Amino acid sequence: MPYYDYQCQDCRRRVRLFMTYADYGRTTPTCPHCHSIALKRRIGRIALAKSEDARMDAMMDDTALANLDENDPKALGQFMRKMSQEMGEDLGDEFSEVVDRLESGESPDSIEQSMPDLGAGEDF
Numbered sequence: 593m594p595y596y597d598y599q600c601q602d603c604r605r606r607v608r609l610f611m612t613y614a615d616y617g618r619t620t621p622t623c624p625h626c627h628s629i630a631l632k633r634r635i636g637r638i639a640l641a642k643s644e645d646a647r648m649d650a651m652m653d654d655t656a657l658a659n660l661d662e663n664d665p666k667a668l669g670q671f672m673r674k675m676s677q678e679m680g681e682d683l684g685d686e687f688s689e690v691v692d693r694l695e696s697g698e699s700p701d702s703i704e705q706s707m708p709d710l711g712a713g714e715d716f
């Protein structure tokens with residue numbers, strides 16, 4: 593079933609609602625946390641990049657990760673770059689290379705295979 597991501601304007605939570613395409617057109621999305629109907633549709637990575645006020649929140653919250661499309665290496669790369677920038681840490685050449693390759697559209701699997709030294713347990 594397709595899902596739609598929203599941000600609740602009342603409780604500020606990110607909300608993911610599962611509904612069919614038909615339902616999307618005719619039902620009013622409701623926040624499962626506070627039952628508000630003031631939900632604003634989030635558009636994937638654009639929302640991720642633009643929501644500056646919620647950036648720390650987004651980093652610490654695995655919903656940010658859950659919202660990522662694992663099959664979209666570019667989004668993943670951008671997210672990882674953003675995270676390292678937010679942390680203000682240089683995570684090393686290896687990390688940078690992985691991010692660069694993700695952003696150029698290479699799949700995480702293929703990167704992993706070509707970099708056998710990549711830290712074990714590092715799960716992309």
Ligand SMILES: [Zn+2]
Pocket residue numbers: 600601602603604605623624625626627628
């Ligand atoms: Zn709410």
